[in-house]
Amino acid sequence: DVKVTQSSRYLVKRTGEKVFLECVQDMDHENMFWYRQDPGLGLRLIYFSYDVKMKEKGDIPEGYSVSREKKERFSLILESASTNQTSMYLCASSLGVTGLDEQFFGPGTRLTVL
Amino acid sequence: SQKIEQNSEALNIQEGKTATLTCNYTNYSPAYLQWYRQDPGRGPVFLLLIRENEKEKRKERLKVTFDTTLKQSLFHITASQPADSATYLCALDLRRGGYNKLIFGAGTRLAVHP
Numbered sequence: 001d002v003k004v005t006q007s008s009r010y011l012v013k014r015t016g017e018k019v020f021l022e023c024v025q026d027m028d029h030e031n032m033f034w035y036r037q038d039p040g041l042g043l044r045l046i047y048f049s050y051d052v053k054m055k056e057k058g059d060i061p062e063g064y065s066v067s068r069e070k071k072e073r074f075s076l077i078l079e080s081a082s083t084n085q086t087s088m089y090l091c092a093s094s095l096g097v098t099g100l101d102e103q104f105f106g107p108g109t110r111l112t113v114l
Numbered sequence: 115s116q117k118i119e120q121n122s123e124a125l126n127i128q129e130g131k132t133a134t135l136t137c138n139y140t141n142y143s144p145a146y147l148q149w150y151r152q153d154p155g156r157g158p159v160f161l162l163l164i165r166e167n168e169k170e171k172r173k174e175r176l177k178v179t180f181d182t183t184l185k186q187s188l189f190h191i192t193a194s195q196p197a198d199s200a201t202y203l204c205a206l207d208l209r210r211g212g213y214n215k216l217i218f219g220a221g222t223r224l225a226v227h228p
Binding site: 004031035040041042043044045048058090092094101102103104105106107108 | 160203218
């Protein structure tokens, strides 16, 4: 079974702190994604990566950056956390082969910025 | 403007009945459409994928239809059980080369009562 793990389930940070969210997948997937999920808004794509060291902006990249130094690991960085970044953050991965493109999600990190 | 809409109100049904959830979209041309299930505090789990040239797809008690003229997908759960209670997300699959960009709806919460 594909497993996607995220470094923390719950995280509380202060405004202005630099925040790192880590995601690891164990099935050699090419693609990895970071979403945030807010009530009534669904999942919104922040950044994604289709290869090591490659990254693409999603729909809401402002205030975030990402890093993918190894195929299995995709990090989301909040350079200077703000209260409007309080949210549930979900990481996902997919194989990258057409027709087998279901996304596998991690359990999520609930981030609170005070 | 582009949007994807699911019933925002919860759907309450009696055990054994068929649940029907709706996903409507405008100004998108998805190649595929995916449905996910999400339980509270967990990441979404993939259920079904349907291609634009498929009218209907079935998997056990689940059935999905996809009407690209109406720009609508219907998701049915037959012989529903309390264990089917969850939030169901539809996602437009905007296939782009080697990766699939998913646009998610906000989800519909289903409650199946004994």
